[in-house]
Amino acid sequence: MALPSDYPEPQQPAAVAMRSVCKRFPGVVANDDVDFDLREGEIHALLGENGAGKSTLMSILAGLYQPDSGSIRLHGELVRFRSPRDAIARGIGMVHQQFMLVSSLTVAENVALGMPEPRFLVARSRIEREVHALSERHGLHVDPSAFVWQLSVGEQQRVEILKALHRGARVLVLDEPTAVLSPQEVAAMFEALRALVDEGRSVVLISHKLDEVLRAADRLTVMRHGRIVASGMPARWTTREELARTMVGRPVLLDLQKKPASPGDAVLRTSHLAVRGDKGLLSVRDLDLEVRAGEIVGIAGVAGSGQRELSEALAGLRPVESGAVELGGRDATRWTTRERIDAGLGYVPEDRAVEGAVGALGIDENLALKAYRKPPLARGWQIDREKMTQIAKERIREFDIAAPGPSTAAGTLSGGNLQKVILARELSAGPKALVAAQPTRGLDIGATETVHKLLLGLRDKGVGVLLISEDLEEILSLSDRIVVMCQGRATGTLSAQDANPEAIGLMMGGAASEDA
Amino acid sequence: MNAAGWHTFVVGLLAAGVARGTPILFATLGELITERAGVLNLGVEGMMLVGAMTGYGVADATGSAWLGLLAAMGAAAALSLVHAIAVVVLRADQVVSGLAITFLGTGLSAVIGAPLVDSKAAAARLPSASIPALRGIPIVGPVLFDQNIVVILGFLVVPVVWYYLYRTRAGLHLRAIGEHPAAADSVGIGVVSQRIAYVAVGGVFAGMAGASLSLAVTPGWVEGMTAGQGWIAVGLVIFAGWDPVRAAIGAWLFGAIRRLPLDLQGVPDLPLFRNPNLGYFLNMLPYLFTIVVLIVGSRESFRRRLGAPAGLGLPFVRGRR
Structure with missing residues (x-):
């Protein structure tokens, strides 16, 4: 297996550098001495099986958890997030696997939720205009006046991304974003994400779907049992089989052998x-x-x-x-x-x-x-x-x-x-x-x-x-x-x-x- | 009964209904705000009693009904904070803690208030606020503009609560922490601190409810004088689908129902109403209603359809799903 240092260093400046991050939960070491590098303008896939520690690592970056030890540098500067609020303020937006949307509120209200402006009165029409403009600019189409419960899962995901962008996110973390989408929706989402990184933002894609990350990501980092097993390898340098082996730690048969069916009554x-x-x-x-x-x-x-x-x-x-x-x-x-x-x-x-x-x-x-x-x-x-x-x-x-x-x-x-x-x-x-x-x-x-x-x-x-x-x-x-x-x-x-x-x-x- | 008699009857019923509904109105709005924030507080009855007792006691001692009202709000809020700490911070069961608050409030008010019972010395009362220019208007005048000041306050507080909930940034956050606390947390809203604050707001309202009873609607202090109105408030919140305007209409309706048995005694020429037992049945109505609403409202699917805050009754722990 290739070692992290085998790959050429990317040219773009670092957006996020996490060093020696450890996080323990009762009975489990979720992150064990983890280093993670994210560059500006890239889509970086974080791969691993369930329980490998990918979501934990990104939750630490988003301020949801505090690391037991280790450091985070954001654009070169040492930062410490005590809560999601701190992380948002520094331009980190996370789209969780289970959406953080209030279904009884409208799209615009969800986007405005928690924002320092407006200070007191909420003028729906103004927020709706802002959200509309934002969604048109980034190709994330959604009706700002619709209630969230009326939206399809794909639309809800776009609202989540809009929410992060409205907060000025420079680093966008998406946790298993494709799990609930149809193939066409997946393609549209990857297109929108590509446009976002072309503007200099960075995207972390947490996933366990090999084909998708090979298609969408620039670089890949693989985790297993709370550790990094492959760090920042360029997506075009690897194959599906090699990735699966890295993820699981042994060769995996990806295609099932199936006998022809002989159906009865x-x-x-x-x-x-x-x-x-x-x-x-x-x-x-x-x-x-x-x-x-x-x-x-x-x-x-x-x-x-x-x-x-x-x-x-x-x-x-x-x-x-x-x-x-x-x-x-x-x-x-x-x-x-x-x-x-x-x-x-x-x-x-x-x-x-x-x-x-x-x-x-x-x-x-x-x-x-x-x-x-x-x-x-x-x-x-x-x-x-x-x-x-x-x-x-x-x-x-x-x-x-x-x-x-x-x-x-x-x-x-x-x-x-x-x-x-x-x-x-x-x-x-x-x-x-x-x-x-x-x-x-x-x-x-x-x-x-x-x-x-x-x-x-x-x-x-x-x-x-x-x-x-x-x-x-x-x-x-x-x-x-x-x-x-x-x-x-x-x-x-x-x-x-x-x-x-x-x-x-x-x-x-x-x-x-x-x-x- | 002639037309004039009916007119007196209806106006009297409406005016008295609105007055008697005011304590229920305050209690209902307070519980509504608390539940919108995701916390169920079944301690309304206890908080109302503590408010009523404190309000009357302080007014009696200081001679100022306004001081009494303030003290009532403070005392009930203090009691509600016990609930807030138990369920929001320590994540105790909300039903159990709420019931404990009711028992605690009932007991405390009975013990501390014992010397106040039968204190014939006329304690200060909240003034009435009749508006001479307007009270002459037929029907509307006596119902709306010839009332105690707390009743007028009740009229004013309904649109304020509605506006706060649906049109302000803080109200948006309030609804969010009740519906999806994790979502609110993820955008940096302090779920725990705000939930504590809104439980206290519910306490302040319950205190107002109690004081408006003992200082205005039925002046004086009697042990257990709320007679289940706190429970009616809990039922009304469900009945109103967590909407302040519907809650207000419901509260006034209940005020009128509570008043009906009294008024009907003065209508001798309706044969049906001559039965002396009818009064008992009418008195039963609010409680019967409350029981039915609470039973029906405890059905999960029904509550969803009515629009219960999705996070109601559930403690919030960051990172747990």
């Missing part, structure tokens, strides 16, 4: 399905869906297109407004969750820590959550705990779950290991159909690989898998058919051969495909 079907969301509005409308035995159907869409409501309605956790759900050819619309489980429906929920497992219970008990009612675990009205422990030990070995023992509380496991516990539970129930919602969100590359292999193995055994994911690459590499959702409707169905990110991206934005 429909195991899960919806017709004209409509489901209401938390606010009482229809989140899924008129959705026709069919998953056959032995295939993976991927649901693509930007965040909040109705995916969560759909998966909950299929699992029986959310009432169906109208339309029907069929399991194995039988009408299951009014079935309880337990009836669906008994009919062979497996479910991997989106929020694995809250819905997928009971954190306070042991691995063994979590594994038994669906099987405890029947032999061999049920013994009359009692539970055979010895049998439970024995089965848990087998599963831990079989699924390679890293845990001290079968009675370890599920809440103490890492995301990847917890997901393995959940998959072990769902898979051992012998499902006919499996609904997997965001099964690899937040998992590291190794755990993602395992989950993908498990899902493909399930498909090859003749299970119908519905894969709901916001990760387009995941959808493209696993699915046999892809259904794109936009605002609760299916805007298109594609076979794996015909699918490409551009076509899906258009449908994610609402454009229907010709054959839909």
